[in-house]
Amino acid sequence: MAQEWGFYFDPEKCIGCSACQVACKNRHGVDPGPVDWRRVETVSQGEFPDYEETTVSISCMHCADAPCENVCPTGAINKRDSDGIVTVDQDKCIGCKYCGWACPFGAPQYGDDGLMQKCNLCLGEGPGSGSGQPTKKTADNGGTKPACVDTCVGGALEAGPISDLLDGVSQAAAERFGQGSSSANVIVEPTTSDGGMGPADITTPETGD
Amino acid sequence: MSVTGSAGALWLDSPHWAEFIATYLFLGGVSGGAYLTSTWASLMKHLMDEQNWLSRLLLARSDDRAHRCACAETARWGSLIGVLGIAVGGVALLMHLGAPLRALTFPVLFTNFGSWLVIGTWVIVLFAVWAVLETLWLHFGAELQGASGMSLFPRKILSWFDGVMPWRTDRGITWLIDTIADATRPPSRLWGGLRIIGGVLSITLIVYTAMLLSDVTVVQFWTRPYLPFIFLMSGVSTGISAALLGTVLSGGALTRANHRFCLTDDAIIVVELVGIGLLLSFLSSSPNMGAQASLTALFDTYQLLFVGGVLAFGTIIPVILSLTITVLHEFTHFEENPMGARLLTGGYATKYVLVLIGGFLLRYVVLMAAVKSPLAVQGV
Ligand code: SF4
Ligand code: SF4
Numbered sequence: 001m002a003q004e005w006g007f008y009f010d011p012e013k014c015i016g017c018s019a020c021q022v023a024c025k026n027r028h029g030v031d032p033g034p035v036d037w038r039r040v041e042t043v044s045q046g047e048f049p050d051y052e053e054t055t056v057s058i059s060c061m062h063c064a065d066a067p068c069e070n071v072c073p074t075g076a077i078n079k080r081d082s083d084g085i086v087t088v089d090q091d092k093c094i095g096c097k098y099c100g101w102a103c104p105f106g107a108p109q110y111g112d113d114g115l116m117q118k119c120n121l122c123l124g125e126g127p128g129s130g131s132g133q134p135t136k137k138t139a140d141n142g143g144t145k146p147a148c149v150d151t152c153v154g155g156a157l158e159a160g161p162i163s164d165l166l167d168g169v170s171q172a173a174a175e176r177f178g179q180g181s182s183s184a185n186v187i188v189e190p191t192t193s194d195g196g197m198g199p200a201d202i203t204t205p206e207t208g209d
Numbered sequence: 210m211s212v213t214g215s216a217g218a219l220w221l222d223s224p225h226w227a228e229f230i231a232t233y234l235f236l237g238g239v240s241g242g243a244y245l246t247s248t249w250a251s252l253m254k255h256l257m258d259e260q261n262w263l264s265r266l267l268l269a270r271s272d273d274r275a276h277r278c279a280c281a282e283t284a285r286w287g288s289l290i291g292v293l294g295i296a297v298g299g300v301a302l303l304m305h306l307g308a309p310l311r312a313l314t315f316p317v318l319f320t321n322f323g324s325w326l327v328i329g330t331w332v333i334v335l336f337a338v339w340a341v342l343e344t345l346w347l348h349f350g351a352e353l354q355g356a357s358g359m360s361l362f363p364r365k366i367l368s369w370f371d372g373v374m375p376w377r378t379d380r381g382i383t384w385l386i387d388t389i390a391d392a393t394r395p396p397s398r399l400w401g402g403l404r405i406i407g408g409v410l411s412i413t414l415i416v417y418t419a420m421l422l423s424d425v426t427v428v429q430f431w432t433r434p435y436l437p438f439i440f441l442m443s444g445v446s447t448g449i450s451a452a453l454l455g456t457v458l459s460g461g462a463l464t465r466a467n468h469r470f471c472l473t474d475d476a477i478i479v480v481e482l483v484g485i486g487l488l489l490s491f492l493s494s495s496p497n498m499g500a501q502a503s504l505t506a507l508f509d510t511y512q513l514l515f516v517g518g519v520l521a522f523g524t525i526i527p528v529i530l531s532l533t534i535t536v537l538h539e540f541t542h543f544e545e546n547p548m549g550a551r552l553l554t555g556g557y558a559t560k561y562v563l564v565l566i567g568g569f570l571l572r573y574v575v576l577m578a579a580v581k582s583p584l585a586v587q588g589v
Contacts, residue, residue: 041219043219056219058219058584067426067427070321070323070324071321071324071325071326071424071425072321072324073315073318073319073321073324073326073327073330074318074319074320074321075320075321092318093307093308094306094307094308094309094311094312094318095306095307095308096305096306096307096312096326097225097226097305097307098324098326098421100225101225101226101425101427101428102424102425102427103427104221104427104582104584105221105584106221106222106584110225110307113307113308114306114307114308115307115308116307
């Protein structure tokens with residue numbers, strides 16, 4: 001793979017305003033309603049007075065070995081060789097929702113037409129528009145920034161080739177991404193309260209953590 | 210996106226599959242199990258005619274006419290339910306899809322042979338061919354003209370059509386299908402070989418309905434080997450129940466054939482219960498939050514359906530009922546008075562219906578109790 005794209009997220013900079021979520025919906029003409037390609041969620045921890053809330057902005061992680069692609073019967077889902085972006089060709093999708101089960105991150109969405117749609121890293125606009133688009137270019141090379149990244153007020157979100165992203169992140173985040181047990185292509189900065197783990201380690205959690 | 214934030218973790222809600230897929234998985238199991246029952250009943254009938262060492266071992270006495278009739282009925286019901294089950298199941302699957310018509314182009318569209326949906330589709334197609342042929346050969350043929358037996362209702366319906374159609378002739382649709390059946394019916398040994406292949410296909414079909422789910426590694430509840438094993442047992446058990454319910458309706462409740470199948474079904478149900486117990490103990494010892502969420506769903510949200518429907522009414526009560534009927538049937542003269550015979554018949558029918566309801570509810574809770582998986586963002 002030439003350059004594998006992914007996301008970068010810094011929870012410390014995220015203020016939970018949901019601008020990324022709204023911008024994504026607007027860019028792709030996603031109808032109002034439960035379908036969201038990007039979503040901002042709050043995770044709470046502890047009890048008062050040691051109570052803490054963190055907001056996270058998540059979307060498709062464009063996984064290295066994408067479980068959604070592996071189960072899709074028709075090959076509608078494609079992890080592109082050229083940039084590692086996982087796209088969906090709605091003309092091939094039969095709407096079986098198998099990908100919805102296989103994805104560990106809840107990324108596949110199903111609109112009123114019952115077909116799968118999800119983040120395509122703004123390769124194109126509208127559901128299914130990413131497939132067949134040329135290789136993604138960085139903003140420096142005349143490409144467009146993903147809507148979520150463009151709109152993020154706190155600079156919490158970035159997108160680009162993983163190698164470029166890793167240049168600008170903390171050592172802890174880079175190390176954790178390298179050790180991550182999941183194939184998700186997202187680099188996450190540790191929070192101050194973080195015991196060294198973060199979403200790059202996204203795994204099925206165990207109770208008593 | 211169906212993700213909700215909460216204490217310590219993000220939860221992934223996956224309400225992707227519900228009644229339609231539960232119906233599809235259930236009928237896939239019933240179809241495969243009914244076909245297996247059909248082949249077994251055909252073998253028993255065959256052994257009655259052969260009188261070789263195997264028939265002596267299996268006590269296939271050739272003088273038991275009722276047993277022979279019940280075997281024939283069971284074989285016919287089994288193959289027919291195999292066809293109807295997979296047909297209705299297929300429609301249930303299509304109804305769930307976003308683009309059902311597109312899915313019908315599967316021979317060209319389904320290119321990912323690593324996907325269980327693709328493997329399963331081809332297993333279904335092959336199984337359907339086998340089940341249709343078996344039904345054709347068992348339900349049609351010149352020999353069956355004028356034959357009685359409730360399982361032969363498809364040919365009764367066709368004969369009725371032949372009678373009311375404006376172009377009616379002596380050689381109607383029934384005659385045509387009878388002719389095709391007689392011309393294509395293979396000789397006994399070849400037919401036996403085909404049935405063995407059909408049996409393998411039906412087991413593959415039943416197991417596939419679980420492999421489709423257990424390939425989703427996010428959901429601990431669907432873990433291998435527990436779920437495929439439970440579905441295999443449940444598929445065979447519900448298949449026996451569906452085919453023998455037909456035999457009971459045909460008046461074969463008090464035959465040795467029904468009695469034996471019913472006891473076999475009981476044994477399978479007990480093994481299935483052990484499988485369910487092992488899965489529950491695996492889940493309860495798993496530190497995985499999704500496993501705990503599924504347990505909570507089973508014993509809380511879906512308590513009525515799981516504990517009441519699947520465990521009590523779908524497995525334990527049918528076995529108790531069946532054993533009670535067996536004792537009455539074998540060790541008393543209960544069946545000799547008409548009321549007793551009716552009660553026993555009703556008892557068998559109730560058992561089979563309960564097993565079928567339990568089988569459906571099992572698929573339903575297996576889907577519904579898996580709808581919540583943890584998406585961990587550890588430390589965030
Ligand atoms: S996050 Fe989900 S939808 Fe995106 S590539 Fe990974 S498995 Fe596929
Ligand atoms: S819903 Fe569409 S994209 Fe998802 S697995 Fe089914 S066919 Fe593939």
